[in-house]
Amino acid sequence: xxxxxxxxxxxxxxxxxxxxxxxxxxxxxxxxxxxxxxxxxxxxxxxxxxxxxxxxxxxxxxxxxxxxxxxxxxxxxxxxxxxxxxxxxxxxxxxxxxxxxxxxxxxxxxxxxx
Amino acid sequence: xxxxxxxxxxxxxxxxxxxxxxxxxxxxxxxxxxxxxxxxxxxxxxxxxxxxxxxxxxxxxxxxxxxxxxxxxxxxxxxxxxxxxxxxxxxxxxxxxxxxxxxxxxxxxxxxxxx
Numbered sequence: 001x002x003x004x005x006x007x008x009x010x011x012x013x014x015x016x017x018x019x020x021x022x023x024x025x026x027x028x029x030x031x032x033x034x035x036x037x038x039x040x041x042x043x044x045x046x047x048x049x050x051x052x053x054x055x056x057x058x059x060x061x062x063x064x065x066x067x068x069x070x071x072x073x074x075x076x077x078x079x080x081x082x083x084x085x086x087x088x089x090x091x092x093x094x095x096x097x098x099x100x101x102x103x104x105x106x107x108x109x110x111x112x113x114x
Numbered sequence: 115x116x117x118x119x120x121x122x123x124x125x126x127x128x129x130x131x132x133x134x135x136x137x138x139x140x141x142x143x144x145x146x147x148x149x150x151x152x153x154x155x156x157x158x159x160x161x162x163x164x165x166x167x168x169x170x171x172x173x174x175x176x177x178x179x180x181x182x183x184x185x186x187x188x189x190x191x192x193x194x195x196x197x198x199x200x201x202x203x204x205x206x207x208x209x210x211x212x213x214x215x216x217x218x219x220x221x222x223x224x225x226x227x228x229x
Binding site: 001004031033041042043044045048092096101102103104105106107108 | 146148150156157158159160163203207215216217218219220221222
């Protein structure tokens with residue numbers, strides 16, 4: 001397994017601002033993923049972040065709104081840009097280990113936008 | 115794309131009884147099926163997984179069964195304890211780097227174990 005940490009654990013932000021969420025893995029991994037989990041809901045994949053290439057975004061998510069960086073094999077960031085109250089969610093990162101389809105999750109970042 | 119349906123959405127059981135959660139998937143190419151447990155305020159924790167070359171897998175009080183023909187898989191928790199209370203998610207993936215290893219999650223089941 002892997003130990004995955006996220007910063008910040010929670011934040012309250014004003015409409016129109018941006019927040020960058022950091023994800024750190026305790027081992028080198030090729031694939032990292034970013035998910036959104038709205039209150040009481042399931043997980044929705046935002047994008048896949050592979051080191052050395054551009055992130056791949058899922059339908060309904062765009063790079064201008066959720067820019068992602070993946071500077072090395074243990075770290076990734078997700079920025080939520082120009083936030084609105086509809087962006088209030090838990091944002092989770094995960095790392096693909098073993099056969100890379102086994103994903104381990106961080107504790108999440110709880111974001112509230114006022 | 116893949117679609118995963120999960121039932122029931124809530125499940126209340128008496129301590130010591132068994133709990134069963136069922137999921138169906140749509141993409142016959144899916145071959146990896148993990149189950150996650152999410153406690154309040156925490157990230158999902160992988161509790162067990164199964165691949166398509168296996169019909170059943172067991173780990174202490176939890177077991178997962180897979181029926182590829184019918185495209186459904188189930189989580190069984192025996193001798194439930196209050197600490198089993200959480201939200202459980204099933205997921206499916208076509209696996210392999212070429213497919214992007216993307217997981218599609220079910221809607222979740224909130225399990226409450228009553229002492």
